[in-house]
Amino acid sequence: MNTILSGQNLINALREHCDQAKKRIWIASPYIGNFKDVQKIIGGNWMRSHIDFRVLTDVESGFIRRDTYAQFKESPNTEIRSLLSLHAKIYLIDDWCLLTSANLTGMAFSARHEVGQVVSGIERVVTLFDQWWQKAQAVSSLPKSPSETITNKEDSTKYKVLYKLPKYTSGASDQFLKKCDQFKVFASLYESVTGRNQQMIQEGFSLYEEVDYFFNYLYHDHPKQPSKEYTKEVRSLSRRQVESKQVEKEILRYFELMSMSYAPGSGQWRLDRRNRIRKILPFEIQSPKKKEIREVLDCLHCLYSYSWNKPKILSENNPRSIARAWNKLINAPFIDAQLIEEVIGEIKYFGMSSACELIAWYYPEKYPMINLNSESGMRFFGYTI
Incomplete structure (x- = not known):
């Protein structure tokens, strides 16, 4: 009918x-x-x-x-x-x-x-x-x-x-999920071209964590920091570069340089941070410990850039409200823009960057770390972000 x-x-x-x-x-x-x-x-x-x-x-x-x-x-x-x-x-x-x-x-x-x-x-x-x-x-x-x-x-x-x-209020969340999709496409290409870094695999890096390390290398640690100039603009690739698989060749070249400079265990802090968050969460709603909430917040790199928000999150939110919102985020069968917006709305001073970083730390096999390094890296390889 x-x-x-x-x-x-x-x-x-x-x-x-x-x-x-x-x-x-x-x-x-x-x-x-x-x-x-x-x-x-x-x-x-x-x-x-x-x-x-x-x-x-x-x-x-x-x-x-x-x-x-x-x-x-x-x-x-x-x-x-x-x-x-x-x-x-x-x-x-x-x-x-x-x-x-x-x-x-x-x-x-x-x-x-x-x-x-x-x-x-x-x-x-x-x-x-x-x-x-x-x-x-x-x-x-x-x-x-x-x-x-x-x-x-x-x-x-x-x-x-x-x-x-x-009303349309989930623009930032929709953009985050869109960027995750593009990151995953790049990660698949990266894996097929490089075969991955075997040392990182042995240490427990997921594919997305390894690619995040790769992007960090391009932005900070490579002598020429090739992706740093692409914080806003996408690198333009000619048709000839695309047809000659220039991107794949560059991925492999930079991967080999990164692998040569990688010291075993140098990325352990990332794994420790991820493992600590996954050990703490989910919370027991009835008695969430403020100390453990602070530990989770200490693992979020974005709160070092906006350090004034961390004490506000702790002082102006009820611990149960924080625990309930975080549990809702990580226990959901799937994460969409509406859910992210709900969680942000339930915790004062806990913003978009914090929510997205928490998702990436807790689900390193499912959600990538979207930040300035990864966005610039994808733009460097011609991805529109």
Whole structure:
């Protein structure tokens, strides 16, 4: 049975399915609004590498706002194509399909009376979308901006708000999980190219911990610190460099240099820190020891950079609240952006960096350490972070 949605139910249903997507988010919309509104409509799950994210639009007679286009293009799993005279609005999320009158704009979902139908048996819609997708042209750049008349009509906030767009507060968490995905892709390449450092394997390093050490070497310990200049910009690689597998050759060369300089046991402090956190957590909620909470905080490198937060975390939070939040984080069947935001919200002065570092220390086989060193290292090898 097909379901008709309108008003607040329309936007709430769409956002809920986008947040829960596991494999696919396909969108057809001739008008795509500013990124702030788009985030509220579809959330940030589309950034994840396991999501097949396709955007079908019309850049000639419709528009996609430049800020949204730029953000979409930063995710390697995103593909944008343009189909001239597209008028349909389709939202395909996994096996859920919404056919609607609403464009992907804040104006459509918050200031217009729109309607949508949830379609059962989506195979025909998937086939149609794919047919249009094959006809469409890949978008590598945007044409001149459309007239203000069009953009004001289709994407404006000056009209009376009829329905509330959902809040979007998990941007940093979504970005962290996106970076984890990219780190994992790099780690797989690193392992296939190098075969890993056997001394580190014997000492108990996980693959992600070894790659973190490798990135730290490139940023701090190599004489030329080759990744240090890529704290913001991605290193541009020519087509010739890519085709000649320059990245793989550089990974192997720097790996060999790192291995030559690695003294057995020099990374033991990392293993000790990881093992101590895993021994302390999870807490007994009824009687968490403040001393052990302090020990966990002492293991978080980011709190050395923001040292004023550590005493505040200890003095302005109930130990049980801290223990309960940390247990929730590490005992969850899977960690998503919403969970990270919940944990951050339950502990004053315990921020995004601290939560992500705690995850990496506790789950060294599942979650990498995302920091300045790793981000710069990935940018050095051409990864968009």
